Every structure is written in C-alpha cells, then in structure tokens.
Amino acid sequence: MSSTITLGAGCFWCLDAAMRSMKGIISSIPGYTGGASPHPSYEQVCSGTTGHVEVVQLTFDEEILNLSSILELYWWIHDPTQLNRQGNDIGTQYRSAIFYHSEEQKLSCESFRANLENNKVWANKIVTTIEPIAIFYPAEDYHHDYFSQNPQNQYCQYVVKPKIEKFKQVFSEKIQ
DSSP, rough: EEEEEEEEEEEEEHHHHHHHTTTTTEEEEEEEEOSSSSSSSSSHHTOSSSSEEEEEEEEEETTOOOOHHHHHHHHHSTTTTSTEEETTEEEEOOOOOEEEESSHHHHHHHHHHHHHHHOOOSSSSSOOEEEEEOOEEEOOOGGTHHHHHHSSSHIIIOOOOOHHHHHHTTTTGGGG
C-alpha cells in the first residue's frame, strides 16, 4: 500500500536528493505548500512573501519504508531547531514543517516529535510544525532531481553533496 506525506526541511534540493535514494520511495516531487498565493513560482516563494514552504511530497510503499523510517530520515537530514532557516537559507520558505495527509499521520508525527523532545536529542527546542496539507504546487521541472541534474552547481557542491554523502553513509542499508 502506498502513502503520501509532504515534508519541508530547508532547501528542497537536499531533501529530494536524499529521499530519491531510499528503498520504498515511489516518487519524490519538490514543490510548495502552506501559502496563500495560487500557483506560486520559485522566485515568488524565494521572496518569502507568499507564505509557502519549499517541500518534497513523497509517495512511498509502506511495505518497504514505513512512516517512522521516513521521519527518522527527515529529522536526521536537517536541523529541526532552526526557526525559519536551514544554515544560510533564511526565511519562512525554509522552515521545518511536516504536512500530514491523514489524522493517523498527524498522530504519528506528533508522537515522534515528542519522543525526540523528551529524549533531548537536540539541545534546543524542536520548532518543526505539523500541519494539515494544503494545496500542493509542484515546483518547476528544473527543480526535479536537481542535484543529480546539476552536480557542478556551487550550492550542490558545497551544501547538498556533503549532506547526501553523509546521509548515504549513515543510512546505507536503506539506500536503493
């Protein structure tokens, strides 16, 4: 059975590249959600004025990769304690946010976050929001699988590549 969840963890290029490599991911689509403007462009979202978040909408095979595993990967790939930013990417469009697609997902995400907080995995408070999915707008085509299509891009070289290499070492048994 397949399920869908939508995740925001800073720039969608990193999250998309990591999740595409996982066993059980059927599709990984970068896009925008959580804002008020209909059909926003990348430039509009980057301006920080639309209220949208850069996200990746994942469809996954629950028999191969369950929601708990996705949440483990998600919270590992970014810093959920940084409010409205990830590193040098600053603005509400880069906020840490989970957009759930069912009440069951909401409860699982809240429980997972509470467990991380109770175990003080990070020194600072987790700021990841857990929100119902709003309208999802797929990003422009050139953002899809951006990292493998643009490996020489400086952002990819200095931000995405090191994060993905470390991710693949830590989660090697879950990589396709």
